Amino acid sequence: MKRKIAYSAAVLLLLVVGVAWAQRTDVSRFFPIYDNGAKPDLTVDPKRFVSQMEIVDRLFDATSCEIQEGSVGGTGYRRLLRFDTVLINGGDGDLVVGSPTDPNNPYYSVFVFSPCHNHYHISGFSNYQLLNLNHKVVALGHKQAFCLEDLLKYSNDNKSNGYTCKFQGITSGWADWYFKQLSGQWIDITGVPEGDYIVHVEINAAGTFAEGKDKYPNVIETTIHVPDPRNKVTVDNSPALTDQ
Template sequence: MFSIYILVSVFIYSTAFELQRSLNSRYLGKEPTGSIQVKLLGGSKTSGNIIIRRGAHSAWGGICDDGWSKNNGDVICRMLGFGKCIAITVNSKFGHLSNNRIWLDNVRCNGSEASLEDCHLSAWGLHNCDQKEVAGVYCGRQNDFALKKSAKTFKEYAIRMKGGRNPTEGRIEVNTGYSWGTICADTWTLMEAMVACRQLGLKYARSHTTAPYFGGNNVSKIISGLHCTGEESNLAECHHENVGKEVSCRDSNLIAGVLCTERLPDLQPNVTLLEETIYLQDRPMFLMQCAMEEGCASSTAFHIQRTYRDWQIYRRRLLRFSSATKNVGTADFHPFLHMDDWEWHSCHMHFHSMEVFAHYDLFDKNGKRVAEGHKASFCLEDVQCDSGIAKRYICQGYSQQGISVGCSDIYTHEIDCQWIDMTEVEPGDYIFRMQVNPERKIAELSYANNAVVCKMRYAGVSATVTDCKLCSL
């Protein structure tokens, strides 16, 4: 009786999944063939929302900004014949798509690829975005906008905050020897904000702003193209594109601002748990349907799903492992998204509050990525806490999510997406890497302990990791 129940349940689930897939296919039409073409829309020759198509006669559509990174931007700019990506944009910065058509989601490149086709791509046309969530880029012309020091060698220049509601927030104004002025915010990120707060003696950056929340529209902009690693002691140590009495910004409406704080979370993965739990599993694809909805499989798995009616019987070889991430900082870790933007996952029966909380990669000895796993969405909660610390965050229902100071969020090896798809990987020696908060969307005390790197021996039927250690993102 129990076996019959399982078979019926699988049949019902598979039928429902196939129906939804059929509806998607009916909406999207037959998947086009041909190479991916790309162009920019809504900006200038070197900037804009990214739109793509396959083949010369197919329709143009956008790329969802979920997990969008500078590595992805480098590939786009290379395809367009420009230099490297100077900055990426999200949330349809250059305008909403009129046709509401999205072709790709969860694009993941290492930055060296010649084309998007060489990156890890989800199934064409399957996504969870709308016209307000299109990815974009600022590209540099070949040999332009190189990350270099300005022709002038700077000593530490004066810096101040203005326009805030309190002494810990405001727009950044600098004086490089000309006069006081603001900073173009085209390339202003959390990394630059970290350096600004450090230089101001206000410890850390909780957030950065680019919209003119703190005024300053009538103040001259005197620095553009500022790029920091986040470790510098002052802004003068960062790379500058242009410095002058008044410089031109790619978007003159953006002004660099910060919100500083004395406390921040600090995430640290558990190295020992990873070493102790890693193993191989052959898993039929009908048991991976929830995971594949989140993009947790290699591109060949999605090809099989699109091509063969009996795709559920195919098997994938997965490298599985548990991961625990502890907050060793001085403030609770909260999701990047507001509760109103959390996504309900019916397969897992809870809300996911972060699109990309962890990322798993496998590299060969030359540093080329040969496989990757991806925790597409996460629910954050206190699973295990130090003695005397009460759990505050849970995933059940529409509850507050996060990781308290002194607590760990644990994803055990049997949970969906706690894997790397190894099906096409040849036996050999590799480097395994796990990163948490890989996009640095949430400010932390330090990113020097956000990754684990291990040596891995893959024998085809077994896998072992050794010499695992914490390292920087």
């Protein structure tokens, strides 16, 4: 009974926040491609970020990749606030990151091989944090690793130039999509007291990529109510998923 109540309250809150966002944001109108001197401009889809947000419990043992990667603070059941990060390139130039294994690639040094994922990630690309209403960090947070590629089309005109984990990038008018079921698409909020908080996501956090005029924000925030840690939430026992 308690479990149902806690869950419904969270869902209701998300719906309210989600509707508010939906009324204000329409990605195709809010993030049109603009003249950015042939440079990319990365931003996060605010609608998807808010609408997919949820709190679940998930079990991690000592061999979990998440322990090695630091996306959870310990073993056992952890409470996760998870969400979708859709990285849109709204600039009129492609983000070209290139091959992680080519020593002549200017971005060669930003790639880190992930043994758990068996591919290369861009280090320091994003920062996921839970803040209190005074903007102080209240949970572990972590830097989510990414392999950047074209997954979603956000513009009617542009064809994908075919970026993948092996030759990374995002075409102008396209987006990469990290959905909430993927490993690390969360903030570990285990033990965080009940209350209202800010979910803070920053992309291109290390400033690795030039974004020209950078008209579109690299930081996205939304408020969330975290239930009492003693209240049950949905337990996610599905198999671990990593980005491909």
